Amino acid sequence: MESQATVSTASEEQTRAIGAGIAHFLGAGDVVLLVGSLGAGKTTFVQGLVAALGGREPVTSPTFMLAHKYRTAPPVTHVDLWRLGHLQEVVDLALEEELDEGGVVVVEWGEAAEPLYGADALVVRFDWGRSDDERTISIEARGACWTSRIAGLREALGPGTAGAGTEGAA
Amino acid sequence: MTARGRVLGIETSCDETAAAVVERGRTVVTSVVSSQVDLHARYGGVVPELAGRAHVELALPVVTDALAGAGLDRRGRSFEDPAGPVGIDAVAATIGPGLIGALLVGVSTAKALALAWGVPFVGVNHLEGHLYAAMLEAPEIELPVVVLLVSGGHTLLVALDAPGSYRVLGATVDDAAGEAFDKVARYLGLGYPGGPEIDRLALSGDASSIRFPRASTAGAFDFSFSGLKTAVVSYVRAHPQVTNADVAASFQEAVVDVLVAKTVAAATEIGARGACLAGGVAANSSLRARFAEVFDDRGMRSYLPSRAMCTDNAAMIAAAGYFQLERSGPTPLDAGAVPDLQLRTSR
Amino acid sequence: MRILAIETATIEVGVAVADETGPLASVTARPGRRQAETLHPAIADVCRIAMITPAELDAIAVDIGPGLFTGLRVGVAAAKALAGALGLPVVTATSLEVLKAACPSGLGAVIPVIDMRRGEVAWLMPARPAPDVRVGAPAELATELAELAELAGLAGLAEGVGPVLLVGDGALRHRELLERAMVPAPVFGGTALAAPPVASLAVLAIAATKDGRCCDPASVRPFYGREADARINWSSREGREAVS
Ligand SMILES: Nc1ncnc2c1ncn2[C@@H]1O[C@H](COP(=O)(O)OP(=O)(O)OP(=O)(O)O)[C@@H](O)[C@H]1O
Numbered sequence: 210m211e212s213q214a215t216v217s218t219a220s221e222e223q224t225r226a227i228g229a230g231i232a233h234f235l236g237a238g239d240v241v242l243l244v245g246s247l248g249a250g251k252t253t254f255v256q257g258l259v260a261a262l263g264g265r266e267p268v269t270s271p272t273f274m275l276a277h278k279y280r281t282a283p284p285v286t287h288v289d290l291w292r293l294g295h296l297q298e299v300v301d302l303a304l305e306e307e308l309d310e311g312g313v314v315v316v317e318w319g320e321a322a323e324p325l326y327g328a329d330a331l332v333v334r335f336d337w338g339r340s341d342d343e344r345t346i347s348i349e350a351r352g353a354c355w356t357s358r359i360a361g362l363r364e365a366l367g368p369g370t371a372g373a374g375t376e377g378a379a
Numbered sequence: 380m381t382a383r384g385r386v387l388g389i390e391t392s393c394d395e396t397a398a399a400v401v402e403r404g405r406t407v408v409t410s411v412v413s414s415q416v417d418l419h420a421r422y423g424g425v426v427p428e429l430a431g432r433a434h435v436e437l438a439l440p441v442v443t444d445a446l447a448g449a450g451l452d453r454r455g456r457s458f459e460d461p462a463g464p465v466g467i468d469a470v471a472a473t474i475g476p477g478l479i480g481a482l483l484v485g486v487s488t489a490k491a492l493a494l495a496w497g498v499p500f501v502g503v504n505h506l507e508g509h510l511y512a513a514m515l516e517a518p519e520i521e522l523p524v525v526v527l528l529v530s531g532g533h534t535l536l537v538a539l540d541a542p543g544s545y546r547v548l549g550a551t552v553d554d555a556a557g558e559a560f561d562k563v564a565r566y567l568g569l570g571y572p573g574g575p576e577i578d579r580l581a582l583s584g585d586a587s588s589i590r591f592p593r594a595s596t597a598g599a600f601d602f603s604f605s606g607l608k609t610a611v612v613s614y615v616r617a618h619p620q621v622t623n624a625d626v627a628a629s630f631q632e633a634v635v636d637v638l639v640a641k642t643v644a645a646a647t648e649i650g651a652r653g654a655c656l657a658g659g660v661a662a663n664s665s666l667r668a669r670f671a672e673v674f675d676d677r678g679m680r681s682y683l684p685s686r687a688m689c690t691d692n693a694a695m696i697a698a699a700g701y702f703q704l705e706r707s708g709p710t711p712l713d714a715g716a717v718p719d720l721q722l723r724t725s726r
Numbered sequence: 727m728r729i730l731a732i733e734t735a736t737i738e739v740g741v742a743v744a745d746e747t748g749p750l751a752s753v754t755a756r757p758g759r760r761q762a763e764t765l766h767p768a769i770a771d772v773c774r775i776a777m778i779t780p781a782e783l784d785a786i787a788v789d790i791g792p793g794l795f796t797g798l799r800v801g802v803a804a805a806k807a808l809a810g811a812l813g814l815p816v817v818t819a820t821s822l823e824v825l826k827a828a829c830p831s832g833l834g835a836v837i838p839v840i841d842m843r844r845g846e847v848a849w850l851m852p853a854r855p856a857p858d859v860r861v862g863a864p865a866e867l868a869t870e871l872a873e874l875a876e877l878a879g880l881a882g883l884a885e886g887v888g889p890v891l892l893v894g895d896g897a898l899r900h901r902e903l904l905e906r907a908m909v910p911a912p913v914f915g916g917t918a919l920a921a922p923p924v925a926s927l928a929v930l931a932i933a934a935t936k937d938g939r940c941c942d943p944a945s946v947r948p949f950y951g952r953e954a955d956a957r958i959n960w961s962s963r964e965g966r967e968a969v970s
């Protein structure tokens with residue numbers, strides 16, 4: 210079964226809505242790795258995701274603090290690895306403990322956490338589109354507990370969603 | 380508390396492990412920050428730079444150095460009178476906001492020291508600590524002042540009415556100012572942390588060459604820097620020949636414009652006697668120059684504390700701890716860390 | 727000789743005071759992730775119950791792991807600070823040593839297994855020195871158990887020695903897998919032996935101080951059991967090449 214889906218967005222608001230759409234598929238112990246270059250929209254996406262799970266505090270960039278935790282249901286730990294240089298520093302964040310306690314971990318610059326969490330995660334990629342406000346967001350389900358959710362996810366992302374290999378339709 | 384009011388402060392909320400001894404919330408006796416001391420060489424161990432592990436190894440050596448600077452041994456006793464009483468009246472530590480694994484080291488260390496010495500523990504908000512940076516270096520300061528706190532992790536405008544009494548006027552809704560500096564710097568290939576390099580490069584660039592956006596926000600005193608960061612990326616992609624110096628100068632101009640304009644507006648609105656800078660971005664030369672100039676023009680004092688006092692340190696935590704102890708007493712030993720602690724208005 | 731022992735390496739927070747005659751007082755709780763909230767009041771309580779002040783202590787003992795990072799940092803930071811502030815030495819033990827010491831001896835081999843989360847456990851094979859801690863998937867432990875059974879069979883030791891005893895939260899969590907790993911099937915410790923008991927740590931520490939196995943608090947660091955040397959291979963973080 211197809212384990213990828215792609216959707217395009219033309220505004221911050223749409224990116225937030227995509228984050229919100231994915232939020233409802235999240236459960237205890239899930240890892241979401243966000244991959245995309247500077248300013249691609251990762252934090253914006255998490256703003257939508259956290260708000261959809263009942264977060265009240267504003268979601269700001271966790272780059273310097275490395276992690277922000279939100280009192281959502283399930284609780285979301287919003288991580289950013291941009292400042293880190295060693296895998297040991299990722300290990301030292303003790304994200305296992307958040308996951309084991311029923312939390313969800315969403316990681317910006319998530320490629321740096323692939324050696325630890327890449328086998329069983331939802332990977333969300335952000336690519337720049339033709340204009341300044343366009344982005345392409347592709348999701349890839351890794352591991353059994355994610356591939357079983359891909360059909361639902363694709364449906365939630367709406368009619369503009371395409372499977373892997375096809376261009377994101379408008 | 381003895382008349383000297385000596386508080387040992389401990390700070391471990393982010394990258395720095397720091398300890399300081401401050402008297403009556405005003406006089407810094409010693410202030411030690413791990414990055415300024417070659418503790419790694421002295422105590423060994425392969426210490427990753429970030430994310431909690433280093434704090435466990437550095438907390439005790441940093442506290443020991445701070446105590447020594449106050450003439451005290453590791454047991455808190457005077458070197459002259461090792462059998463005498465403990466020379467510390469309270470222990471304060473940052474309880475938030477920050478990284479949980481980092482905060483807990485400072486909180487656990489401070490509570491254990493308080494237990495061992497039989498003195499009060501005080502749990503302090505890191506952001507409140509920053510408000511006292513200017514007071515610690517300029518005791519003659521007249522309140523109220525507006526404090527612009529600009530660092531890698533925070534961007535905040537606060538009205539400080541009296542020690543322990545302040546109003547939060549605005550904050551960033553996305554990226555912090557220092558974060559924008561470091562991200563743009565690395566994007567331009569200037570390394571990390573690249574804030575200081577932008578400052579240097581901007582001197583040779585044309586600040587009016589590119590008109591980057593000055594973001595508007597819903598709250599009059601809020602900030603947003605994510606759009607500016609992205610505008611830099613878009614511009615450089617579209618204009619591959621543009622020089623780093625022109626980008627750095629124009630970017631810095633946009634940041635400084637917004638920071639200074641909102642601080643001036645806030646100071647005017649609350650009838651402040653002056654304005655203070657705090658946080659690591661306070662080291663930026665363009666921000667310092669513009670800040671001083673603009674408030675001078677309006678006949679208001681501006682306070683630009685030293686870099687050591689602006690960046691994360693424990694002297695500000697000890698000061699905040701002293702004021703908090705005076706106003707609301709000790710923090711119980713069953714307190715933990717609060718990673719998402721906000722700075723809320725306090726009267 | 728009076729020792730205060732601190733245990734926060736796994737799911738339990740424990741504090742005990744002991745002397746040469748054994749434990750004088752102890753407090754244990756399972757506070758979830760509220761280790762920092764629980765530990766320091768427990769230290770004050772235990773001192774009160776044992777009717778001593780911190781100044782009357784002679785050493786601090788602490789479990790340095792492996793276990794859960796958050797708890798470890800809280801316990802080790804507290805032990806270092808207490809010892810520093812009181813001018814005392816520190817005695818350290820690993821969580822696996824403490825678990826093992828808590829088990830009745832003379833029956834079969836005891837293998838302590840600690841749950842490291844995310845499908846990993848830490849364990850200590852019999853007759854190995856304490857630092858020889860293994861960390862890996864429960865399946866790797868199962869393989870080692872099977873090898874152990876085979877060796878014992880070859881040596882004709884399967885009978886009379888008694889079955890292997892598996893203790894610790896890691897053994898309980900992966901019980902089904904480990905049960906099938908060897909013949910005769912291993913015996914499992916109960917939930918009382920899910921976490922290293924702080925009283926056992928205190929008793930171990932009393933013995934260690936007699937042998938002079940103490941250290942300066944500045945040199946104490948957690949034994950995390952998870953080391954990752956790799957640098958992150960960033961290809962995406964830098965934007966443009968520097969234009970001069
Ligand atoms: N379609 C879009 N989706 C998301 N953001 C967009 C879009 N179009 C424009 N933007 C702008 O791009 C920026 C995205 O910034 P954001 O901080 O979310 O990116 P990021 O990927 O988290 O960056 P960083 O690498 O710094 O963490 C915002 O300024 C936003 O307004």
Ligand SMILES: [Mg+2]
Nearest residue numbers: 251252270317
């Ligand atoms: Mg971001």
